[in-house]
Amino acid sequence: MNKERIKTNFYEAVNGDWLEKAEIPGDQPSVSAFLELHLGIEETLMGLTSKWEKDQTELNHNLNKYIKLYQMTKDFDKRNELGTKPFEVILNKINQLNGLKDLDKVFKNLTLESIEMPFGFSVMQDFMNSNNQILYFSAANLFLPDTSYYKDETKKAQLIGLFTMTTKQLLSLYGFSKEEVDKLISEALAFDALLVPVTKSSIEKADYVKMYNPLSKEDVQKLTKNFDIMANAEALVEQPVDQLIFTNLDFIRAFDTIITDKNFEIIKSWMIVSNAIKFSADLTDDIRVAGGAFSRALSGTKEPQSKDKFAFYQAYNRFGQVVGLHYGETYFGPVAKEDVNVMVHEMIDVYQERIAGNTWLNEKTKEKAIKKLSTLTVHVGYPDELPPYFDRFEIKGYEQGSDLIQERLAMTKIINIYNFEKYNQEPNRNIWGMPASMVNAYYSPFNNQIVFPAAILQEPYYSLKQSPSENFGGIGAVIAHEISHAFDNNGAKFDETGSLNDWWTEADLKSFNKKSKDMITLFDGVETGFGECNGELTVSENIADSGGLRCALEASKKNDSHNFDDFFQNWARVWRNKSSVEYSQLLLKVDVHGPSILRANMQLSNVPEFQDFYEINEKDKMYLPKEKMVSIW
Numbered sequence: 001m002n003k004e005r006i007k008t009n010f011y012e013a014v015n016g017d018w019l020e021k022a023e024i025p026g027d028q029p030s031v032s033a034f035l036e037l038h039l040g041i042e043e044t045l046m047g048l049t050s051k052w053e054k055d056q057t058e059l060n061h062n063l064n065k066y067i068k069l070y071q072m073t074k075d076f077d078k079r080n081e082l083g084t085k086p087f088e089v090i091l092n093k094i095n096q097l098n099g100l101k102d103l104d105k106v107f108k109n110l111t112l113e114s115i116e117m118p119f120g121f122s123v124m125q126d127f128m129n130s131n132n133q134i135l136y137f138s139a140a141n142l143f144l145p146d147t148s149y150y151k152d153e154t155k156k157a158q159l160i161g162l163f164t165m166t167t168k169q170l171l172s173l174y175g176f177s178k179e180e181v182d183k184l185i186s187e188a189l190a191f192d193a194l195l196v197p198v199t200k201s202s203i204e205k206a207d208y209v210k211m212y213n214p215l216s217k218e219d220v221q222k223l224t225k226n227f228d229i230m231a232n233a234e235a236l237v238e239q240p241v242d243q244l245i246f247t248n249l250d251f252i253r254a255f256d257t258i259i260t261d262k263n264f265e266i267i268k269s270w271m272i273v274s275n276a277i278k279f280s281a282d283l284t285d286d287i288r289v290a291g292g293a294f295s296r297a298l299s300g301t302k303e304p305q306s307k308d309k310f311a312f313y314q315a316y317n318r319f320g321q322v323v324g325l326h327y328g329e330t331y332f333g334p335v336a337k338e339d340v341n342v343m344v345h346e347m348i349d350v351y352q353e354r355i356a357g358n359t360w361l362n363e364k365t366k367e368k369a370i371k372k373l374s375t376l377t378v379h380v381g382y383p384d385e386l387p388p389y390f391d392r393f394e395i396k397g398y399e400q401g402s403d404l405i406q407e408r409l410a411m412t413k414i415i416n417i418y419n420f421e422k423y424n425q426e427p428n429r430n431i432w433g434m435p436a437s438m439v440n441a442y443y444s445p446f447n448n449q450i451v452f453p454a455a456i457l458q459e460p461y462y463s464l465k466q467s468p469s470e471n472f473g474g475i476g477a478v479i480a481h482e483i484s485h486a487f488d489n490n491g492a493k494f495d496e497t498g499s500l501n502d503w504w505t506e507a508d509l510k511s512f513n514k515k516s517k518d519m520i521t522l523f524d525g526v527e528t529g530f531g532e533c534n535g536e537l538t539v540s541e542n543i544a545d546s547g548g549l550r551c552a553l554e555a556s557k558k559n560d561s562h563n564f565d566d567f568f569q570n571w572a573r574v575w576r577n578k579s580s581v582e583y584s585q586l587l588l589k590v591d592v593h594g595p596s597i598l599r600a601n602m603q604l605s606n607v608p609e610f611q612d613f614y615e616i617n618e619k620d621k622m623y624l625p626k627e628k629m630v631s632i633w
C-alpha cells in the first residue's frame, strides 16, 4: 500500500484497485462487498431453482410450492397473454367504493389482502412489554422517499415530474385513456400532498421511541369521527381492543380533515395509482418494466432485471425463508455454525470486560448493562423454525384458472391472518426476520437478540483462509456492531427483556446523551463527494460501528497472531462500495447507515491505535485530534 495514501484516504489506499475495476451491474444501483456476496448467492439459488424445476422428486412440500410459483412467474408468454385482466379484480374492488361508508365495509378484506389504502394496521411487539404483541396504526407512505424532498422546491419539481412521467407510461399500459391518466395522477398527487405535512422525516423515524404513541379507545374515537378505526381494529383481531399505538400523532390529529367524503375522489385515485404500481410486478413484461421505472430513476439503476432474474425473485421473495433454510442447511454446516457461535461468545466476553472497565458509568448501570449482555440470545446460520404460514400456502397454477395476482392475494391473506392472530399473544422468538440466504445481520431490541444468517459468513467477512486479525476486522466487527446496537441511542432505552425501561442512572444517561451528541457532531456535515453526511440520521449506526470496531480490535489484540495491518485493512475492505450518484444522494437522505467511505475512514480516524500504528499526524487527512475522538463502548 502507498504510504501517503494511507494517511490521506485509507479507504482508497486499501480499495484503490477494486474501486478502479469494479463495475456496477446494469440492474443494480451499486456494487459493494455486501452485493458481491449477494450476487454469488443469487447465482447459486437461481441454479438450484432451475435444477429443482427439472427434478422435484426430493423437494419438501414448501419447496414444491415455490417451484410451482416460479413456473408461473417465469411464464411470460402466459403473463403477456393475460394482459391486465388479472388486475381487474383489484380495480373493481376500488371502483365500487363511493365514500368512507363503503370503505368501512370492505376495510378488513382489503387489509388482509394488503391492497394499498391510505392508512392501516400492523401487529408488533409492545415496546413497553416485549412479551406481548399489540396493534400499531399508521398512514401510507409518500410517493417520494422522504419529506425533505417536498421541502426543496427544485428537487420536488424534478422528482414529482419524474414520478408523473413514469406513472403516466405505466397507467397507459394498463389501458387507461389519456384523460383518465391525467385525472388519476393529479388527484393521487393531491392526496399525497395532504399527507406530506403529517408524515415524519427519515430523521424523525430513526428515533424509535418517538414512534410509540399510545391512545386509548375513547381518545381515538374522540379524534376520528369520519371512520370507525376502533371497530375495524377489533374486526381484524377478532377481540376487543382498548388502545392503539400511533407511529405518528400528527396524522391521527389531522385524520378528520384529510380522510373525508369530500376527499374521497382523490383518495380513490390515489388507491388506483398506488395499487397499479404495486401489482405491476405481477403482470406483463412491459408493465413490470414500467412499474419499476420510477425507483430505477431514483436510484440511478440503468436497466431493469432480466426476465429470468425477475421471475426468480418474484417467487423467491414469497418463499425466501423456505429457500434460505435449504441454503443454510446445505452450505453452512454444523462446524461453521459452532465456529461462529464461539466467535460471538468471545466478542460478548470482550464486551463484558470493556463495560466492567468502563470509566464513565456508575456501578449500578454497569451491572444492568452486563445483565443485558449475558441474557442476549444469539442465532447463527439458519433458524430452527419457520413461520407456519408456508404450510398453509397453496399454489393453484394457470391450469386451474389462477394468475399471479390471485396467488399473491391468497398468500398475503394467509400471512396477514397469521399476523393479526398474534395480537395479545407472546411472540415466538425462534422466528427470524430475514432468510438465512440474506447477506445481512441484525439486532432486535425487543428480543435482545442477534441474528447472523449463513449468507454473511463468507470472505471478506469471514474465511478460514484469512488471518484471525482479518476475520476480526471483518465478521468480528460485524458481530460486535450488532451487539453494540443493544447500547446505541435506541437500544439503550430497552432493558434485558426487550421492554422500554429506564435502567440508567440520571448522571449516566446524561453522559451517554453527551457522547451520542459528540458522535452526531463527528459525522455531521462531513463531505462524501455526493453531499454531506447527516449526523443525526446516522447516529445509531455510527455508535454501533464505533463500538463494534473498538471491541473487535480488542479481541484481535488478545490473539497471539494479532496484526494491526490485517485488521485495519479488512475493516476498510468490507466497506468497499461504488454507487451511482443518484443512489448515493438518496441514501444520504434516507439511510440510517453512514456512507461507506466514512464507515471506513472516519471510524478508523476515531481509533487511537490506528493513528499510532500508521504514524498519522496533524498534517494528514486521516488525522483526528485525541480530544475530538468519541469513545462510547
Ligand SMILES: [Zn+2]
Pocket: 481, 482, 485, 541, 544
Ligand atoms: Zn447496524
